[in-house]
Amino acid sequence: MGFFSNILKVFSRQTLEKDLEDLSVPFYLPFNTWVDESKVPGMAVTVLHRGKKVIQKGFGWADIDRRIPVDPEKTIFRIASASKPIASMALAKMVMEKKINLDKSFYSYVPYFPRKEFDFSIRQLASHTAGIRGYKGKEYALNKPYTIKESLELFKNDPLQFRPGTDYLYNSFDWVLISLAMEEVSGIPFSEYVQEEILNPLGMSNTLVEVPEENPEGKAVPYTRTQSGFRLAIPVDNRYKLAGGGYLSTSEDLAKLGRAYLENSLVSSEVMREFLTPQMVKGSSTYYGLGLQVSMDKTGRPFIGHVGNGIGGYSNFFVYPEDEVVISLLINCTDPKVQPLLDEIVFPSVLDYLSSGSLI
Template sequence: MNPIKNYLKSIFAQQRVIGNDPTLKGLVKADTVLNNLINEKRVPGFSITVLKEGKTLLQKGYGYADLERKIPVDAAKTIFRIASVSKPIAATALACMVFDGSIDLDISFYEYVPYYPKKKWDFTIRQLASHTAGIRGYKGVEYGLNRPYTIKESIAIFKDDDLIFEPGRGYFYNSFDWVLVSLAMQEASGIPFEEYVRQKVLHPLELENTFAECHPNSTRGFGEAPRDEESTAFFSGQNRQDQTKFYSKNRLGFRTAIPVNNFYKLAGGGYLSTSADIAKLGQAYLDGTILPEDIRSQFLTSQTVKGKPIYYGLGWQVSADTKGRPYYGHVGSGVGGYSNFFVYPEERMVFAILVNCTDPKVQGELDDVVDALLTTTKLQTDRINS
């Protein structure tokens, strides 16, 4: 048989089984979909952790952390770039500052960063955290910068640009908003942003495999042990062996992603983590073990523009899926990493999926996995309650 026809036939056959076979449900369907992503070479590797009522429903690595050396992904240990899933981590730290009175969400950003160039309109921390401040997004190569900026130095990228709309009158998603939020947090706390996050979020929640990738002022090579004066919040040599390689994909297959330095946008997209750690963060919100409920609800409530919800809270996407099930969390897409983090409060479920590839175009399949597990657990609950 013609090899192209044979290939197409196999793909369509797999789609029929996955999409139409009523016997494939729940964990079996999820595992089938995920295995097919590897078998069809859609992604190099990924990790998934799913919690139900605080217990592990699924935790598994698929594919390779290192294609060349055939090192498999370990869901408990393999460390990925989590891209914009960094925002809920930063938002949790910001919520801690709101709780202790260090930051007021509704006063001018300039109260904390007076040296930032004045704009036509004033704007607040709340507007920055909800992407309603009018700050612009990436231009050209800014998406993949590889310069050793500190957070403070990096505002030179965009500080002289006009706001793109009057704050509070529009919504524009970008990561520069969270560069400014993290800068304000540094100024308000008097300590480096990454150290504050370590003290208030990573350490209390025991997120032991979540790190800032590297310090821009460090003279060490990437992955080398830090000097004594360098914060333990940074990715160090002892963790290097568990880090995935970062890939991109073209029509010829996978290749090593371009080198980038994400430190300056740590709050918006610069953290490294495991699916197990990210799921643990979601469970802390479900259990209410971090922050008082009134503070959490501020961050997990959709903000509004002109009286209409924008489906974004403060560092959290707040919405409902295609079947109307409410969730909060975030999707992340960056160089060498793609991530899904969803918390479903009604189902008491947490999903964390991390991929080691730039924009792998597999969101539809990941949605199918989430739906399969949500649907099955709901059916089981209905049977128990009937």
């Protein structure tokens, strides 16, 4: 930690407006090191402050063999569970328009789902307190072309893990069910609703559904780390869990979503407040709202957002409301083991700089 603190101190202490170039340099150093040491194949980062883009850069390779560098505007990554904040915004839109009631039974929207011992609501699904199970075995890496409805076969006959509202169990099947309810309500595919109501209005033109047989321009090759470097990640089909972990995006696009969360540009502040309130279980906070983490970082700064880890993709999406900062960081490999450094050094340093206008 002292190493990075010393690096930061050598740079000039000018005002933020005159020092954006100096700002970028120290925070790039660990990223370049990760590429050089083969911790990550490629990475893109975008930082917004008060709606203004202050950091945006690519590191390493979108395609190692072809030596195609990462471009934060154009390189498209698997964002894994950072898909949930996209789906959450879409659900919030439906709630605002009174198309879905968070506290209504899930069965009101999807009556054909097998009945469980206890009823559960959309709110409980979105907050991971409904009792739906998580992945078994290698279900996280399925490569079958399930539709959302077809994927119910994976878990529809399994019992709830606990009485809804009495515990917390993070999983992506919750959002499979929510996206199915949204399809039933809207009468159109979940992906179309999100495209029309969220992605198009925000100008997120590089946020896509990953179709295995297609290779869109700019898509980063997904890798898995090995002892000697990287290999191609195993093929997967994430379309059935689009809402919980299936989108492709760029760091620039994801930052646009963060700005929408800051500015309440798509959803009313009243509804957004409900989504960004940590849910309680047995009198204790889960530090999770409805589709997003709602907590404080290592330095005590409040944030909302999500970390995503999937086959061939890793993501950080964080919004700091009090600092008016959005951080979007995407990597094209399965868990690169860099989260502690991001949490403890890199992100706090960026926030300290932006809040004070001078390097620490």
